[in-house]
Amino acid sequence: xxxxxxxxxxxxxxxxxxxxxxxxxxxxxxxxxxxxxxxxxxxxxxxxxxxxxxxxxxxxxxxxxxxxxxxxxxxxxxxxxxxxxxxxxxxxxxxxxxxxxxxxxxxxxxxxxxxxxxxxxxxxxxxxxxxxxxxxxxxxxxxxxxxxxxxxxxxxxxxxxxxxxxxxxxxxxxxxxxxxxxxxxxxxxxxxxxxxxxxxxxxxxxxxxxxxxxxxxxxxxxxxxxxxxxxxxxxxxxxxxxxxxxxxxxxxxxxxxxxxxxxxxxxxxxxxxxxxxxxxxxxxxxxxxxxxxxxxxxxxxxxxxxxxxxxxxxxxxxxxxxxxxxxxxxxxxxxxxxxxxxxxxxxxxxxxxxxxxxxxxxxxxxxxxxxxxxxxxxxxxxxxxxxxxxxxxxxxxxxxxxxxxxxxxxxxxxxxxxxxxxxx
Amino acid sequence: xxxxxxxxxxxxxxxxxxxxxxxxxxxxxxxxxxxxxxxxxxxxxxxxxxxxxxxxxxxxxxxxxxxxxxxxxxxxxxxxxxxxxxxxxxxxxxxxxxxxxxxxxxxxxxxxxxxxxxxxxxxxxxxxxxxxxxxxxxxxxxxxxxxxxxxxxxxxxxxxxxxxxxxxxxxxxxxxxxxxxxxxxxxxxxxxxxxxxxxxxxxxxxxxxxxxxxxxxxxxxxxxxxxxxxxxxxxxxxxxxxxxxxxxxxxxxxxxxxxxxxxxxxxxxxxxxxx
Numbered sequence: 001x002x003x004x005x006x007x008x009x010x011x012x013x014x015x016x017x018x019x020x021x022x023x024x025x026x027x028x029x030x031x032x033x034x035x036x037x038x039x040x041x042x043x044x045x046x047x048x049x050x051x052x053x054x055x056x057x058x059x060x061x062x063x064x065x066x067x068x069x070x071x072x073x074x075x076x077x078x079x080x081x082x083x084x085x086x087x088x089x090x091x092x093x094x095x096x097x098x099x100x101x102x103x104x105x106x107x108x109x110x111x112x113x114x115x116x117x118x119x120x121x122x123x124x125x126x127x128x129x130x131x132x133x134x135x136x137x138x139x140x141x142x143x144x145x146x147x148x149x150x151x152x153x154x155x156x157x158x159x160x161x162x163x164x165x166x167x168x169x170x171x172x173x174x175x176x177x178x179x180x181x182x183x184x185x186x187x188x189x190x191x192x193x194x195x196x197x198x199x200x201x202x203x204x205x206x207x208x209x210x211x212x213x214x215x216x217x218x219x220x221x222x223x224x225x226x227x228x229x230x231x232x233x234x235x236x237x238x239x240x241x242x243x244x245x246x247x248x249x250x251x252x253x254x255x256x257x258x259x260x261x262x263x264x265x266x267x268x269x270x271x272x273x274x275x276x277x278x279x280x281x282x283x284x285x286x287x288x289x290x291x292x293x294x295x296x297x298x299x300x301x302x303x304x305x306x307x308x309x310x311x312x313x314x315x316x317x318x319x320x321x322x323x324x325x326x327x328x329x330x331x332x333x334x335x336x337x338x339x340x341x342x343x344x345x346x347x348x349x350x351x352x353x354x355x356x357x358x359x360x361x362x363x364x365x366x367x368x369x370x371x372x373x374x375x376x377x378x379x380x381x382x383x384x385x386x387x388x389x390x391x392x393x394x395x396x397x398x399x400x401x402x403x404x405x406x407x408x409x410x411x412x413x414x415x416x417x418x419x420x421x422x423x424x
Numbered sequence: 425x426x427x428x429x430x431x432x433x434x435x436x437x438x439x440x441x442x443x444x445x446x447x448x449x450x451x452x453x454x455x456x457x458x459x460x461x462x463x464x465x466x467x468x469x470x471x472x473x474x475x476x477x478x479x480x481x482x483x484x485x486x487x488x489x490x491x492x493x494x495x496x497x498x499x500x501x502x503x504x505x506x507x508x509x510x511x512x513x514x515x516x517x518x519x520x521x522x523x524x525x526x527x528x529x530x531x532x533x534x535x536x537x538x539x540x541x542x543x544x545x546x547x548x549x550x551x552x553x554x555x556x557x558x559x560x561x562x563x564x565x566x567x568x569x570x571x572x573x574x575x576x577x578x579x580x581x582x583x584x585x586x587x588x589x590x591x592x593x594x595x596x597x598x599x600x601x602x603x604x605x606x607x608x609x610x611x612x613x614x615x616x617x618x619x620x621x622x623x624x625x626x627x628x629x630x631x632x633x634x635x636x637x638x639x640x641x642x643x644x645x646x647x648x649x650x651x652x653x654x655x656x657x658x659x660x661x662x663x664x665x666x667x668x669x670x671x672x673x674x675x676x677x678x679x680x681x682x683x684x685x686x687x688x689x690x691x692x693x694x695x696x697x698x699x
Contacts, residue, residue, distance in 0.1 A: 004601075007602075011699075012689060012690060012694075012698070013699060015690070018686075129431060130441075132437045132438055132442075133437065137441075152455075152456065160479075162699075165476070168467065168473075168476070171479070172463040172467055172471075172472055172475060173459060173463040175463070175466070175479065176458075176460075176462040176463045176466070177455075177456075180455045180458060183451060183455045184452075187451050191448065403483070406483070409483060409485050410486060412485070413486075413487040413488065413658065
């Protein structure tokens with residue numbers, strides 16, 4: 001019975017793993033999600049006492065997770081922008097997957113943000129009593145709006161499910177929504193640009209934290225632009241990496257090599273620009289901003305484990321190196337270079353967000369301040385992992401029951417169309 | 425939050441912030457409203473089946489969208505972009521002109537022992553159309569389709585008086601425990617149905633002259649049947665191996681019964697173009 005139901009929901013003609021194996025795959029992730037939900041419940045019910053956050057270390061694992069998944073989720077808006085606005089038709093092969101990834105990333109970020117902020121019954125206060133001078137307000141509004149946009153981008157993919165598409169009214173709505181997707185792509189790009197920037201700007205304006213503070217261009221600190229650029233660069237790499245993982249786990253090709261190559265090329269070029277601007281920004285900060293604030297930059301790297309290796313890892317190993325690989329046509333064509341480079345680019349943006357969140361708060365700001373340490377509590381860790389598990393579960397379900405990769409069917413048809421001359 | 429709220433201040437920050445926010449919300453609402461309105465208009469105009477067929481057609485791999493003129497060699501490698509509707513194809517008349525004028529009669533027996541009588545026209549979804557002397561047509565399953573569904577059960581047949589649309593489901597069958605929809609090759613009003621299982625036929629009144637340019641006939645039927653058998657072989661062969669050469673013989677009369685259970689659904693969907 002359940003097998004028949006499962007088969008009726010999977011895309012026709014696309015082989016999927018047997019239901020039993022799929023369920024076995026989901027069991028540990030669902031268990032992890034359950035523990036994460038319990039941890040989240042404890043934080044909401046008993047407050048931030050359940051965490052190791054305090055007034056001095058107010059941002060921890062959760063904010064790091066938020067910043068990272070929002071940066072990686074930029075693959076959704078950027079792929080949509082490239083496909084619907086800049087007409088890069090090859091990306092049609094991954095747009096559905098990118099939208100699902102974006103939805104997972106943003107819904108996960110909003111969920112964890114709600115736990116962090118607490119008081120869920122008063123969540124609407126942020127909209128009703130907004131502090132318009134706070135960048136966090138802009139981030140909250142943008143995140144909420146963009147999550148709504150992503151939900152409406154996800155909806156047509158769900159409505160194309162084999163069973164749902166049999167209902168004419170849903171099919172017609174899906175068809176029309178799909179035709180209007182360019183508007184969602186533009187709105188998504190607008191929102192994403194702003195909140196990515198605001199998240200960066202949030203650190204750049206912290207004058208009391210010289211490690212994060214940056215000079216302003218007009219009213220925006222340089223981190224505003226660097227966050228946008230790094231997210232746009234890492235997003236396509238994340239789509240590439242997840243497509244590759246899905247392809248390996250399902251043991252079949254899901255997109256043509258040209259699609260990987262294009263994602264790598266876009267990511268690489270943006271990454272080169274980002275590394276260049278990040279290097280300039282770092283040099284200005286080391287030689288001008290920091291000394292002006294009365295702190296020798298060497299002091300920032302005097303506390304273990306945050307030595308100068310962090311700077312090297314962020315800019316060179318996880319920035320310049322993948323950028324060089326992804327901009328080389330020869331290396332891009334070789335999956336042995338392309339895929340690790342995409343993973344490195346994603347790791348680079350994750351490290352950048354970690355540095356901005358954790359290292360910024362750990363470093364002393366006054367001569368008598370100690371170097372702060374922070375280790376997340378199990379509730380923080382499990383709710384963090386719960387979001388990861390939620391992502392895996394939702395993506396797995398989407399992959400099984402929706403047509404995430406339109407080229408999959410084409411690639412499955414191993415036999416190419418051939419000429420059968422029957423008429424002289 | 426709103427201009428009437430006591431916390432709202434008429435300054436640039438509030439105006440820019442809320443202006444952008446409400447513009448975004450308005451854009452989202454407008455898009456949804458427009459989508460809904462257009463969907464209702466499509467439903468009222470009866471475009472649902474056409475849209476469904478086009479959506480299914482777009483999902484077909486290039487191999488399954490082979491142009492009829494590719495099958496007969498007039499246009500090697502050509503893939504159809506018109507949802508198998510040759511009436512909308514600008515190149516179709518020129519390819520027709522290319523075809524030899526002395527088209528031979530189609531043999532009653534096609535490749536692999538398939539029975540494909542020449543008095544019928546064939547739809548790519550394996551339904552045939554037989555014009556009757558009284559101006560009506562009979563629609564049924566071609567021989568390959570019958571062998572695929574074997575001892576099928578008719579789940580849903582069109583009621584007399586119902587209007588059939590081209591490329592919209594005409595019949596629903598259950599074979600090997602899986603359901604498949606048979607697409608209608610013509611448009612018209614159903615007069616009646618007869619037969620059971622795979623032998624079911626539908627009598628249709630096209631209500632006017634019947635335009636059959638989108639249906640296969642003549643020499644191309646044999647070429648198409650050969651290609652369909654190749655498709656079937658590809659679908660049934662080991663995925664990692666691809667299609668293997670057959671060594672002759674005839675297709676089993678109840679082919680569906682020997683297809684591995686886990687592949688029946690996919691094979692039926694692909695062969696009947698019911699994705």
